[in-house]
Amino acid sequence: MEINLNKLSKYFSYLLRHKPEAVGLYLDENGWASIEELIKKSTDFQLTRELVDIVVETNDKQRFSISDDGKRIKANQGHSIEIELDLKPIEPPGLLLHGTTVRFMESIKLKGLCKMDRHHVHLTESKAVAKSVGSRYGKPIILNIAALKMYDDGHSFYKTRNNIWLVEHVPFEYIVET
Numbered sequence: 001m002e003i004n005l006n007k008l009s010k011y012f013s014y015l016l017r018h019k020p021e022a023v024g025l026y027l028d029e030n031g032w033a034s035i036e037e038l039i040k041k042s043t044d045f046q047l048t049r050e051l052v053d054i055v056v057e058t059n060d061k062q063r064f065s066i067s068d069d070g071k072r073i074k075a076n077q078g079h080s081i082e083i084e085l086d087l088k089p090i091e092p093p094g095l096l097l098h099g100t101t102v103r104f105m106e107s108i109k110l111k112g113l114c115k116m117d118r119h120h121v122h123l124t125e126s127k128a129v130a131k132s133v134g135s136r137y138g139k140p141i142i143l144n145i146a147a148l149k150m151y152d153d154g155h156s157f158y159k160t161r162n163n164i165w166l167v168e169h170v171p172f173e174y175i176v177e178t
Contacts, residue, residue, distance in 0.1 A: 003051065009059050011044055016064065016075040031083040032072040061129070062162035076160045080117045087158035087166070092147035095176075096123035096165050099134030100141050113143070113170035120158070120166035123147065146174045 015038070020027050023041040027033050039047040052073065056064045066073050077085065098113055098121070113121045123145055124130050134140025150167070151157055158166040 003045075005055060005058060008045055008051065008055050009063065011042075012055055012064060012073075013075060013078070016073065017079045018081060020081070027074075027081070027083065029084050030086050031074040031079060032067060033074065035066070035071060035073050038073060065161050076162045077118075077120070077122065077164055077166060079119055083119075085119065085158070085160070085166075087160065089156040090159050092123075092151055092157040092159075092165055093125060094146070094148040096125060096145045096147040097127060097130035098123050098143045098145055098170070099130035099132065100143060101134050101138035102141060103138060105141065108143075108175070109172055112172040112175070113145075115168065120168060121170055123165040123167065123170075125163065125165070144176050145170055146176045150174045 015023060015025055016033060023043050025033050025037060025041055035049065035052055056066055063075055064073055065076055115121050127142060130142045131140050134142060147157060155167055160166065
């Protein structure tokens with residue numbers, strides 16, 4: 001039986017970022033779940049520890065982490081449920097990127113980049129990642145964010161294990177032309 005790793009990754013995202021209660025999975029305050037419990041309670045896939053490890057290791061966006069003791073798993077960011085990411089503020093580079101599409105630009109010009117139903121706005125240093133994210137919604141546009149200026153003006157930035165930069169909001173005046 002061939003396993004679709006992309007579907008399995010989406011299933012993990014669904015459970016670890018949005019709806020752990022769908023299978024009765026317990027997440028601690030930092031979003032960690034027992035791998036053993038995930039395997040036992042999975043309803044859509046017959047999971048094994050090997051499959052869990054493969055999804056974590058091969059996910060192109062490195063969405064998941066396994067704890068140092070190897071017993072727990074969590075999503076690195078993108079949660080719509082309340083968890084504490086336990087990240088420390090850090091100074092960002094001068095410029096960060098955000099992938100979007102034309103249809104969102106009118107709203108972005110009015111409100112800036114908003115976190116919507118997530119904990120933070122996601123930014124990246126990678127043009128390829130920004131383009132990939134924007135492509136999910138149509139023809140991609142890559143926005144340049146004056147991150148260091150934002151930081152100097154008092155905005156807090158956080159960096160996840162998989163190199164995604166998080167910020168509460170990006171006011172439009174920090175979106176710059178290059």
